[in-house]
Amino acid sequence: MNKTAIQFLKKNTMTLALVIVIVFFAVGTGGKILLPQNINNLFSQNGYVFILATGMLLCILTGGNIDLSVGSVVCFCGGIGAVMMDKGVSGVIAFIVMMLVGTGIGVFQGFWIAYMNVPPFIVTLAGMYAFRGLSNVVLNGFSIGVRDQAFLNVFGGGADCYVPDFIGHGSSLNITCMLAGIIAVAVLIVMNVRTWISRKVKGYTSSTAVSEVVKLVILSAVILYVTWNLSRYKGIPTVLIWILATILIYHYITQKTAIGRYLYAVGGNRKATELSGVNTKNVFFIAYVNMGFLTGLAGVLTLARAMQGNPTFGQGYEMDAIAACFIGGASAYGGIGTIPQMFIGAILLGVINQGMSIMGVSSNYQSVVKGIVLLIAVMFDVISKKKE
């Protein structure tokens, strides 16, 4: 029992770190960080990190390859969308064009990386320069406001970017949101129990019933706590739906599909993967095309959140996304890392940012603390894994 407990802790070091950080800031801010509004902001302000880090994780999986251009491409896509809507184009068309532009950039960069063997670092560094410059050209150096209310509501900008309360109709507690949380917990329990039973039946090694129950209880409690707080504020922010959809879809892709497993295989041993008949070039190509696609989505969310396109947007986004992956335990050499862990990494980063802002720490010290936390988090992880 003692041994399994230690193993459990080792497997979940980052989750543990997250809990400690939350407790620290809850005490440090006198509980303010746990207010419904701040829990809401945690998702609204960091929407782009979750989306970008998902794409970045797939690139990192292929062998520690990264994409430095995402910050500039977010800005570029946002700029195009802002200009289009300013010219009177509908929000739907603008959305489609932004996604196409992002994906197109992904195709372009993926081509050079996968088929021409130019190092990803160079291709995406070139993209970082070029698209920052082009964003300025598109926006003419100005910021352009977005007034399309439907666009803002759907993608998480402005005051009304929440899923309307169909059921509660103006009650102080958002019933729709609460109900969604309860349904999510129910689905989670059913799915997990089903997987657990099917593993048992097929005779795979699987965790004990006790640890499974403990895990489910904790997860359910967290989900219910978050939805309860969101219900007390304004309900489900629309951006949360985009985040969850992305996370769930990509979690499924990386764990259950062939292409997902190829990403891990290529990152683990490229030569062996190639010799076992996988077209590794295509895997690289797909990773970067997908990164472009998700960058387009992050561009849409950033544009909506800020309610304007601005040539300085997206600066440092690539570092946030990369940091979330690495804090979440992705290997800098590829082949290791999962979406749920990245999710924890992104939340940890978000909590630290928010906690320090609420405590009124100067922005200079904030970046010092962020750097130190990043280092400690990874050292903790590296050392605890090494001892095995």
Added chain:
Amino acid sequence: MKKDAKTVLKDNTMVIVLVLVYLFFTIATKGSMFLPMQFNALITQNAYVFILACGMLMCILTGGNIDLSCGSFVCTLGAIGGYLMVIKGWSAGLSIVALLVISIIYGCILGYLIAYVDVPPWIATLAGYLAFRGLGTQILSSNSSTGSIAPFPETFVDLFSGKIFSTKLGVFNIPCMAVGIIAVILFAFFSFRDRANRVKKGYDADSIGFVTAKVVAIGAVILLFAYKLAMAGGIPTVLIWAAVIVLLFDFITSKTTIGRHFYVVGGNKEAARLSGINTRMVMFAAYLNMAVITGITTFTVMARFQAANSTAGTNYEMDAISACFVGGASAYGGSGTVPGMLVGALLIGVINLGMSLMGIDANLQKVVKGVVLLGAVAFDIISKKNSK
């Protein structure tokens, strides 16, 4: 002989690209690029890249590892230097020693984390990237209302910037030309002696005609530079620093055992370890060296701007990394040379300078820089691929 000419071209694609780009800008700027002033600017504006990229190359050689923290570390060191020299009134010599000690301490910590704790270099230096920018800004803003500290004492500034034996602009500077001529004679002497040695020991050696052609070509470039610099008022002090460091690292990487160890570790770490190389020590040395080189870079940058401010060193890491990769260093380690890096750094410098001279809009400059970076590396890779 015909085949020889072809391989020579293949081996020197980047040099050819550099010459073509230079010619292009000379024509496009109607000869402004060829003025003595611009030769001087090319050296003084890019000296930091030459110096920093020497350190970065050593890190990249060990396996594509990079240092993202150097730009921010330049900012923090500059701020500390400003605090010591301007506010505390320390002498230049004492301050330089203090800053070097701080660099060595940082280098030891960084090297220890990367080499002995196995923290991925990406993370360890990303943490430094965040922390040192904040720390530098904090030191500056708490010591100066304007956020920058100036002016530095003259003894310090003279040591790292300005000119040696300076004469007026347009007056032919004899010491400068003399140094150029001596450099050419030494270069010719070493080239021929090297070849004679190889022939005597029965190694493969280039034909006497080829060595002569190389000496004449490089000699002509050195003399052209010496002449132009002589007309621009003399040898920039920073050129001496850059030249000493570049020559030192060229010697270390190509002629010494420790230098070869960097290539071996980058080529195959496991094989290097099994053949008795202390791979951890090599990694440690790479990052300790990088920190010291960053310290020296900081001196030249502070002296050039004669002030410490919070934006100092922004994107320096990208410039140094680009120079190495454009100069043919492998993103996976084990290959790359100092002369190659020098050509890469010059290429980027020429593009930046040429575009400023042409008065191209700063936003389009970024686009062009990105396109050229990608184009140059792709050209190099494709031409090498075809030759296989």
